Amino acid sequence: MPAVPILKTEALVLRAIEFSETSLVVWLFTRDHGRVHVIAKGARRARSPFEGALEPLVRAEVLFYRKARAEALETAKEVDPIDLHLGLRTALPRMVRGAYLAELLAAFSEPEVPAPETYDAAAAALALLARGPLSGLDLALARCELAVLGGAGLAPVLDRCARCRGPVFGEGVDRAWFSPGAGGALCLAHGDGERGTAAVTRDGLRPLLALALGREVDLTAAPAFRAVRGLLDAYVAFHLGRPLGLARRLEPVGPPARARGPGPRGGARQRTKR
């Protein structure tokens, strides 16, 4: 009888589902094998060898046995955490965005289809969501979302008309269309009739276009946040046939707290102590 192959890869835990009294079925987004569903035997026992390692959004090195039959589950052998991303649990905006990313990765990853670039983008984004400044969370998430869409072959066309490849906005014209079904922006002449097509202004398209071109965008400003989220949410919902559950939980974080105006500062406090 041939030996069962053992595979080793890095992975992000997407979700863990109770399978039996002692076992979990865990969805992993792996760097080398795309999405993999493993059974973690004994994971629900006290003092399990997997303890703490199978929480959603943990990044880990995973060893698993290759399944014998196509319909079977892989079996987890070892899960060695690289990053628990504990910061995600310290603030609701971090947690919601992390959970949204897990939902997005589960939806757009495919079993046995390696997507190392998407994996690397997701791992980098999770580190920022867990530990980066709050003011940068939405930038990290939207960048990663574009990477996930690109990895799935669905990168939206934003810098030209997705139909005629001409300019999206004509001279002196600030209106165009955004059509998830057509694959992105459409010039005024080409937006008719496509399901899900909505009008978009030059200002409305600009922040997402800047992101797609790799530029810095301040998404703490509510108009830019809403412009980016509105287009991404519509795009994702169209291609999945449903909106992601957590999309409506995403709210702008707001600009970083500024130093307060005139008020008691260090020196003043010291004086009042005396």
Ligand SMILES: [Zn+2]
């Ligand atoms: Zn056109």
